[in-house]
Structure formats: structure tokens, C-alpha cells
Amino acid sequence: MSAQEETKEAPRQEKAPESPQQQPGGKPGGRTGTDLGWTLARYLVMPVFLVLVCLGLYLAISARTLDSIEKRSLSREYITQKVIEHLEISAVATVLIVLISVTAGVILTRPVMRWVAPYIVGIASTGQALPSIGVIVLIAVLTGQFGFKIAVFSLIIYAFLPILRNTMVGIQQVDRSIIEAGRGMGMTNAAVLFKIELPLAIPIMLAGIRTALIIVVGTAALATFINAGGMGDIINSGIKLSKDTILITGSVLTAVLALSVDYVAGIAEDVLKPKGL
Numbered sequence: 001m002s003a004q005e006e007t008k009e010a011p012r013q014e015k016a017p018e019s020p021q022q023q024p025g026g027k028p029g030g031r032t033g034t035d036l037g038w039t040l041a042r043y044l045v046m047p048v049f050l051v052l053v054c055l056g057l058y059l060a061i062s063a064r065t066l067d068s069i070e071k072r073s074l075s076r077e078y079i080t081q082k083v084i085e086h087l088e089i090s091a092v093a094t095v096l097i098v099l100i101s102v103t104a105g106v107i108l109t110r111p112v113m114r115w116v117a118p119y120i121v122g123i124a125s126t127g128q129a130l131p132s133i134g135v136i137v138l139i140a141v142l143t144g145q146f147g148f149k150i151a152v153f154s155l156i157i158y159a160f161l162p163i164l165r166n167t168m169v170g171i172q173q174v175d176r177s178i179i180e181a182g183r184g185m186g187m188t189n190a191a192v193l194f195k196i197e198l199p200l201a202i203p204i205m206l207a208g209i210r211t212a213l214i215i216v217v218g219t220a221a222l223a224t225f226i227n228a229g230g231m232g233d234i235i236n237s238g239i240k241l242s243k244d245t246i247l248i249t250g251s252v253l254t255a256v257l258a259l260s261v262d263y264v265a266g267i268a269e270d271v272l273k274p275k276g277l
Contacts, residue, residue, distance in 0.1 A: 079234070102205065162211040209265075210269055
């Protein structure tokens with residue numbers, strides 16, 4: 001009987017845990033240096049540009065000898081007052097537009113209301129197809145009223161379409177299989193709307209809100225023609241008085257204000273957009 005040879009098992013070598021792949025930027029799994037550079041450039045270029053524009057405007061005005069009319073129209077108190085009036089008109093109009101447009105967009109995407117959606121969108125398109133100053137002045141003349149409320153009402157009509165259309169498109173592009181899966185889990189129609197459709201539609205809705213906001217801020221300068229105030233008062237004064245200094249200052253500050261609002265809206269869009277979309 002031959003002796004059995006005892007075989008020794010070689011010990012299994014455990015693999016060392018793999019370290020996360022180093023990305024070109026440096027930190028494992030983190031953002032690359034290139035991505036970080038583009039992000040910083042995106043958020044810093046516009047503020048620096050606007051500061052340089054304002055600084056250049058200030059130096060150009062300071063180098064000129066201003067008469068009493070120009071000093072009064074370009075005083076810090078007067079410009080601050082007009083900026084606040086402009087922002088008040090824009091803020092109130094934008095909030096009301098968002099509330100009305102999003103609500104209308106949700107209602108028009110319900111099955112029972114889809115047949116009327118093309119007609120509502122067509123009517124909303126008419127408001128934006130008309131010249132902006134024509135909408136503002138025409139509504140003021142037809143109602144016989146002037147001032148803040150009419151300016152806000154006119155801006156609602158003029159900037160209603162982008163949010164309405166983007167809300168409808170955002171909800172309609174949601175995958176039907178996801179909606180059916182939610183209903184299969186026992187979700188009610190309201191739960192499907194607020195937990196599936198609206199969250200998935202937010203990126204497109206935010207783009208529409210940003211577009212409407214810029215339209216409102218730019219068009220609000222025309223509110224001066226119906227005695228609603230705003231930055232348009234400075235521009236209008238420069239035109240009436242034939243003062244190029246006042247006209248250029250009002251125009252540049254209005255453009256800076258619009259670009260600043262667009263910059264803030266872009267940051268808000270990035271922050272509010274659901275992660276992963």
C-alpha cells in the first residue's frame with residue numbers, strides 16, 4: 001500500500017483593492033482640471049466684464065463736464081431709484097407669469113384639455129408676435145389706465161409664451177413607460193404629476209423661465225411710455241433733452257442690468273436643475 005502524498009495547497013493571493021482611477025485633473029473620481037477651469041471661467045467672466053463696463057462708463061462720465069440737467073439725471077439717488085423701479089416691475093411680472101404659465105401648461109397637457117391646447121398656444125403666440133411697445137401702449141390706451149399695473153399686465157401678455165410652451169414640452173417629453181410604472185405602483189394622477197412629470201420637466205421649464213425673465217427685463221424699459229418708471233425714464237430723458245450722455249448712460253446701465261439678471265438666472269438654473277438630468 002503506497003503512502004499517499006500530501007499535497008499542500010498554495011495559499012491564495014488576495015488581490016489588493018483597486019485604487020480609483022486617477023483622472024487627468026488630479027483627484028480620484030473628481031472633476032478634472034479642465035472642467036474646473038471651464039466652470040470658473042463660466043462664472044467669473046461675465047461679472048468681470050460687467051464690472052469693467054461699469055468702470056469704463058463711470059470714468060467716461062467723470063471726465064466730462066456735466067450741466068445741471070445731466071447732474072440731476074445721472075445722480076446716484078436718481079439712478080438707484082430707477083433701478084429699483086425696474087426690478088420691481090420685472091420681479092412682479094415674472095412671478096405672475098410663472099404662476100399663470102406653469103398652471104396653464106399643466107392643465108393643457110391633461111388628456112381632457114389637449115384638444116384646446118393648440119388654440120391657447122396660438123393666442124399666446126399672438127402676444128409675442130406683436131411689437132413690444134405696441135402691446136404696452138395699446139393696452140394702456142384700451143384700458144385708459146397707465147402706470148405700474150398696466151406695465152405688469154402688458155409684460156405678462158408679451159412674455160407668457162416661452163414658459164407655457166416649455167412647460168408643455170417638458171411634460172410631454174416624459175417617457176410614458178415611467179408614468180405607467182408609477183401608476184402601476186398605485187400612484188394617483190396628482191402623485192404622478194408632482195413626483196414624476198414635473199420633476200423630469202424642470203430642466204426644460206427652467207430654460208423657458210430664464211428666457212421669459214430676460215424678455216421681461218429688457219421690455220420693462222418701455223414702461224416709461226406709460227408712466228410706470230424704470231430705466232426707460234433715463235433713456236427717454238436723454239432722447240427728449242438731446243443729451244447723449246444721459247442716453248448712453250441709461251442704455252448701457254439697462255444692458256448691464258439685463259445681463260446681470262441673465263447671469264443670476266443661469267446660476268439659479270444650474271442649482272435648481274435636478275441632479276443627474
